Amino acid sequence: MGERGRPRHPDRLTPAEWRVVDAVRHGLTNREIARRRGISQDAVKFHVGNAVRKLGLAGRAQLRAWRGAPAGSALAGRAGEEAAVLGRIGQVSRTVTDLSMAKEFYGDVLGLQHLYTFGDLAFFDCDGVRLFLTAGEPEGAESVLYFKVPDIEAAYDELRSRGVEFLGAPHLIFRHESGMEEWMAFFTDPDGHPTAIMAQVPLG
Numbered sequence: 001m002g003e004r005g006r007p008r009h010p011d012r013l014t015p016a017e018w019r020v021v022d023a024v025r026h027g028l029t030n031r032e033i034a035r036r037r038g039i040s041q042d043a044v045k046f047h048v049g050n051a052v053r054k055l056g057l058a059g060r061a062q063l064r065a066w067r068g069a070p071a072g073s074a075l076a077g078r079a080g081e082e083a084a085v086l087g088r089i090g091q092v093s094r095t096v097t098d099l100s101m102a103k104e105f106y107g108d109v110l111g112l113q114h115l116y117t118f119g120d121l122a123f124f125d126c127d128g129v130r131l132f133l134t135a136g137e138p139e140g141a142e143s144v145l146y147f148k149v150p151d152i153e154a155a156y157d158e159l160r161s162r163g164v165e166f167l168g169a170p171h172l173i174f175r176h177e178s179g180m181e182e183w184m185a186f187f188t189d190p191d192g193h194p195t196a197i198m199a200q201v202p203l204g
Contacts, residue, residue, distance in 0.1 A: 011071040013051055018070050020047040025064050036119050091130040094142055094193060099135040101190050106131065109162045110147075144194045152183045152199035159187070159197070170197075179203025 013021060023033040030044045037044070048060060057063050096102035103122050107114045112124040112131065120135035126147065149155035152170045160166065170185040181201045189195055 012054060012068075013070070015070075017047045017051045017054075020044055021051050021063065021066075024048060024060065025066070027064070036121075038119075089129055091132050092126075092143065092145065093132040093134065094145070094189075095136050095138040096133050096189075096191050097135070097137065098190065099133065102133050105190050106133070109164060110159070111162075138191060138193070142193055144196060146184070146196045146198045149197045149199050152185060152197055152201075155197050155199075156185050170199075173198075 011018075019037065020033060023036070028036070030041045030048070033044045034041045048063065051057075052059060052063055055063070055066060055068070057066060099117075099120055099122055103114065103117070106112050106124050112126060115123040115125055115130065117123070122133045124131040124133070131145070156166065156170050164187050167186045167188070170183050173182040173184050175181050180203065182198065183201055184196050184198045186194060186196045
């Protein structure tokens with residue numbers, strides 16, 4: 001007779017425990033994890049407790065700082081292979097009150113490529129930089145998003161035709177000694193976040 005019940009998982013944590021551990025390391029509270037995962041807070045506490053016990057850690061604080069990856073992860077076994085060198089910005093986040101409306105604005109109106117949506121999170125591609133939208137109540141001022149365009153007048157006309165309401169016409173911000181000019185035009189997203197198009201226009 002073989003053993004009954006669920007077979008032992010080959011990794012040190014179960015997939016459900018890994019998902020909760022990653023959320024803890026992301027800085028989310030039990031309530032936020034429960035809401036995003038669609039499970040109860042008791043279930044989250046259960047997974048956190050199991051992970052802490054299995055990994056031999058003292059508590060949640062150590063769990064958040066614990067470095068580890070699932071056995072099948074592309075990152076497993078690769079720690080320290082490359083020097084820590086910063087590259088270009090990979091992602092910018094913005095909080096929106098209505099994710100569906102924001103997805104329509106950034107995707108259909110502004111024309112950004114929608115990458116994927118997970119629960120109340122949505123991701124768009126901005127020519128190699130990822131825009132991360134999360135549903136919630138914005139707290140305080142958020143960073144201005146500046147989108148580079150090759151022709152600011154053409155972009156201004158095109159976006160206005162799609163319903164974007166600009167706060168003013170494209171205008172000169174600065175002229176470099178070389179003659180290169182910096183032009184911008186500002187508008188807001190459905191939550192009132194400041195957004196802009198910008199272009200560098202060379203002399204001649």
